[in-house]
Amino acid sequence: GDQVEQSPSALSLHEGTDSALRCNFTTTMRSVQWFRQNSRGSLISLFYLASGTKENGRLKSAFDSKERRYSTLHIRDAQLEDSGTYFCAAPPNTGYQNFYFGKGTSLTVIP
Amino acid sequence: AQTIHQWPVAEIKAVGSPLSLGCTIKGKSSPNLYWYWQATGGTLQQLFYSITVGQVESVVQLNLSASRPKDDQFILSTEKLLLSHSGFYLCAWSLRGGTEVFFGKGTRLTVV
Numbered sequence: 001g002d003q004v005e006q007s008p009s010a011l012s013l014h015e016g017t018d019s020a021l022r023c024n025f026t027t028t029m030r031s032v033q034w035f036r037q038n039s040r041g042s043l044i045s046l047f048y049l050a051s052g053t054k055e056n057g058r059l060k061s062a063f064d065s066k067e068r069r070y071s072t073l074h075i076r077d078a079q080l081e082d083s084g085t086y087f088c089a090a091p092p093n094t095g096y097q098n099f100y101f102g103k104g105t106s107l108t109v110i111p
Numbered sequence: 112a113q114t115i116h117q118w119p120v121a122e123i124k125a126v127g128s129p130l131s132l133g134c135t136i137k138g139k140s141s142p143n144l145y146w147y148w149q150a151t152g153g154t155l156q157q158l159f160y161s162i163t164v165g166q167v168e169s170v171v172q173l174n175l176s177a178s179r180p181k182d183d184q185f186i187l188s189t190e191k192l193l194l195s196h197s198g199f200y201l202c203a204w205s206l207r208g209g210t211e212v213f214f215g216k217g218t219r220l221t222v223v
Contacts, residue, residue, distance in 0.1 A: 030210050031210045031211070033211060033212065035214075040216070040217070041149070041199045041201075041217050041219065042214070042216045042217055043201065043214040043217075045211075045213065045214075048211045050210070087155065089212065091205075091209075091210040091211075091212070098157055098160065098170065099145070099157075099203075099205070099212050101154070101155045101157075103154045104154060104155075
């Protein structure tokens with residue numbers, strides 16, 4: 001079954017508003033990584049967290065350090081250029097063959 | 112300098128024709144390498160991974176094959192393309208034992 005569940009699957013935001021994307025894991029994960037897929041399709045790494053929180057401009061991500069089963073990506077003061085599909089990913093706990101990816105959140109920022 | 116380079120950037124190919132997509136990793140010794148595929152508007156699907164030269168494991172084949180002829184090179188290929196092969200192909204790498212994955216810029220394939 002799916003190891004990673006992302007929510008919501010799609011989201012529309014007005015410019016200037018805030019929102020949060022969520023990533024839930026079915027089991028304890030060692031770390032989480034957040035990506036944004038741009039219009040060309042390239043995956044841009046936004047954050048990598050083994051614990052705690054990280055912030056970069058209007059984006060902030062957190063990884064639950066206790067249970068290690070969920071992560072959030074907060075978008076503050078959304079801008080048009082934030083539109084895209086956001087993916088979270090986690091490495092396997094045993095072996096290194098397969099990173100688990102969520103199905104993505106499609107974000108549209110509306111003027 | 113770019114660590115991971117994918118080629119070509121885009122391809123338009125006829126059904127039944129052969130395909131070869133490439134990926135080169137620079138400056139990293141013995142990385143784990145991955146091929147992913149994404150249908151238009153779809154989710155990421157891992158196709159293959161490799162932890163060492165000459166060794167490739169299939170996750171989902173989709174009538175494709177992969178090879179790792181050198182430590183820094185990963186090739187995705189098929190002798191006969193299908194319409195269903197259209198999509199976006201991404202090569203990625205991670206350090207041996209690493210928990211962070213890094214992607215190339217991808218190849219857009221259109222099969223007509």
